[in-house]
Amino acid sequence: MPMHLVIIGNGITGVTAARTARQLQPAARITLVSAESAHHFSRPALMYVYLGDLRYQDIKPYEDWFWAENKLELVQATATGLDADRKTVQLSTGAELAYDKLLLATGSVGRRGEWPGAELAGVQTFVTLPDLEQMTRDTREGVREAVVVGGGLIGVELAEMLAAKGIRVTMLIRDARYWGAVLPPEEAALVQRQFDAHHIICRYETELKTILADESGRVRAVQTTAGDELPAQWLGLAIGVQPNLTLAQVAGLDTDKGILVDAHLQTSLPDVYAAGDCAQLRTPGDGEMAVEQLWYTGRQQGETVAYALCDAPRPYQRGLWFNSAKFFDLEYQTYGRVPAEPRPDEHSFCWQHPKKDHLLRINFRRDSLAVTGLNVLGLRHRHDTWAGWLQTGTPVTEVLANLGAANFDPEFFRQHEAGIVGAFNEQFPAHAVQLRRRKGLFRV
Numbered sequence: 001m002p003m004h005l006v007i008i009g010n011g012i013t014g015v016t017a018a019r020t021a022r023q024l025q026p027a028a029r030i031t032l033v034s035a036e037s038a039h040h041f042s043r044p045a046l047m048y049v050y051l052g053d054l055r056y057q058d059i060k061p062y063e064d065w066f067w068a069e070n071k072l073e074l075v076q077a078t079a080t081g082l083d084a085d086r087k088t089v090q091l092s093t094g095a096e097l098a099y100d101k102l103l104l105a106t107g108s109v110g111r112r113g114e115w116p117g118a119e120l121a122g123v124q125t126f127v128t129l130p131d132l133e134q135m136t137r138d139t140r141e142g143v144r145e146a147v148v149v150g151g152g153l154i155g156v157e158l159a160e161m162l163a164a165k166g167i168r169v170t171m172l173i174r175d176a177r178y179w180g181a182v183l184p185p186e187e188a189a190l191v192q193r194q195f196d197a198h199h200i201i202c203r204y205e206t207e208l209k210t211i212l213a214d215e216s217g218r219v220r221a222v223q224t225t226a227g228d229e230l231p232a233q234w235l236g237l238a239i240g241v242q243p244n245l246t247l248a249q250v251a252g253l254d255t256d257k258g259i260l261v262d263a264h265l266q267t268s269l270p271d272v273y274a275a276g277d278c279a280q281l282r283t284p285g286d287g288e289m290a291v292e293q294l295w296y297t298g299r300q301q302g303e304t305v306a307y308a309l310c311d312a313p314r315p316y317q318r319g320l321w322f323n324s325a326k327f328f329d330l331e332y333q334t335y336g337r338v339p340a341e342p343r344p345d346e347h348s349f350c351w352q353h354p355k356k357d358h359l360l361r362i363n364f365r366r367d368s369l370a371v372t373g374l375n376v377l378g379l380r381h382r383h384d385t386w387a388g389w390l391q392t393g394t395p396v397t398e399v400l401a402n403l404g405a406a407n408f409d410p411e412f413f414r415q416h417e418a419g420i421v422g423a424f425n426e427q428f429p430a431h432a433v434q435l436r437r438r439k440g441l442f443r444v
Contacts, residue, residue: 002027005309006097008079009105010034013276016302017103018072024310035078037129046132047157051164082251084269101271101309108241108277108293117211122219123235126158143167143233147222149208150238151178153325158236159200160328170201170230172208184340186350190359190377194328243278256280258291263315265305275301288318320387335386336373338363351423364396371396380408400424400433
């Protein structure tokens with residue numbers, strides 16, 4: 001009998017696992033279960049639906065016929081129970097699904113905190129499709145001022161979304177600068193310029209204390225730890241996400257911050273696996289985090305777990321760390337290791353354009369000069385080029401001499417390689433570089 005693989009969750013991890021398993025076992029029966037949506041959609045694009053730039057159907061990567069064409073069964077329901085002895089999953093519809101192998105790809109939920117008033121109308125997180133629908137309803141009219149708690153990537157998204165609707169936005173950020181645990185001061189200052197340009201008020205070293213209600217049970221204001229009362233008819237909680245453990249805990253799986261898994265992403269129960277945002281590696285590799293909640297790691301884990309589900313296991317290896325984001329009009333890429341404060345055994349070279357709208361930072365070892373990380377803001381660099389340099393430990397002098405190979409800006413954008421190399425030579429004259437390669441892969 002062909003294997004029946006049941007996948008709980010239709011996000012990037014679940015869908016990648018389903019597609020990979022279909023390739024590995026063409027005869028397998030594969031069922032995806034999700035209460036959030038009937039079809040897979042691009043979660044990073046939710047903000048553009050709110051802004052009106054895209055419609056919901058525009059953020060579905062696959063046409064609706066794709067699923068039947070690839071013999072992937074879709075069930076829109078909540079998985080409410082798991083019987084590992086009988087190998088069945090109970091659904092909110094009353095139905096029961098038998099499985100041979102089960103993958104939990106239940107993703108994350110937004111953290112709500114424990115502030116008084118967190119249950120009020122107009123107070124929400126922004127992670128899911130229902131969150132988008134709720135925010136669209138709640139900010140359609142009557143919202144003049146909004147407060148966003150938290151200064152990560154979700155916080156910036158919320159600020160941009162609200163400001164685009166003409167709503168006055170105040171952000172409460174507990175660090176002394178934006179994303180202080182992640183970005184060095186120069187990068188944070190560039191993001192601050194974006195906040196200023198879009199009239200976002202940032203209150204640093206300030207936290208939420210209490211949420212105040214109006215007579216109808218809706219948020220009307222917040223009190224801060226600084227003692228201020230700020231009017232707000234809508235409050236966004238952007239204090240991070242946490243693994244969705246509801247089903248795992250009902251089933252009695254071993255959990256900690258996430259669902260505990262081994263290197264092949266198997267849980268504490270036989271034939272039950274977990275991957276993506278909800279999973280926690282028992283023994284993460286060198287430089288890896290136990291819980292990895294990024295789009296690209298979700299995709300990688302989805303592919304890796306499919307091999308285990310199809311009896312061809314291979315250990316999960318994240319590889320090179322990278323991420324990208326957009327702060328209003330400012331694009332951001334990071335590769336390798338670029339901490340907020342440089343390590344003692346590393347140099348950190350930072351170049352900024354005089355107009356403060358472009359930045360490049362390269363970290364490299366003091367002894368071997370091997371590059372260890374890159375931040376770029378307002379520039380575009382090629383992923384594959386930097387992956388090769390970082391994985392081979394290419395000396396920074398060689399990287400800068402060939403920096404044009406990484407330039408991925410559009411054809412007629414101004415090139416900054418000469419200015420970057422000149423600034424490096426001023427800061428590190430003992431390692432002076434001659435620029436050999438300018439824009440593009442095939443130009444010198």
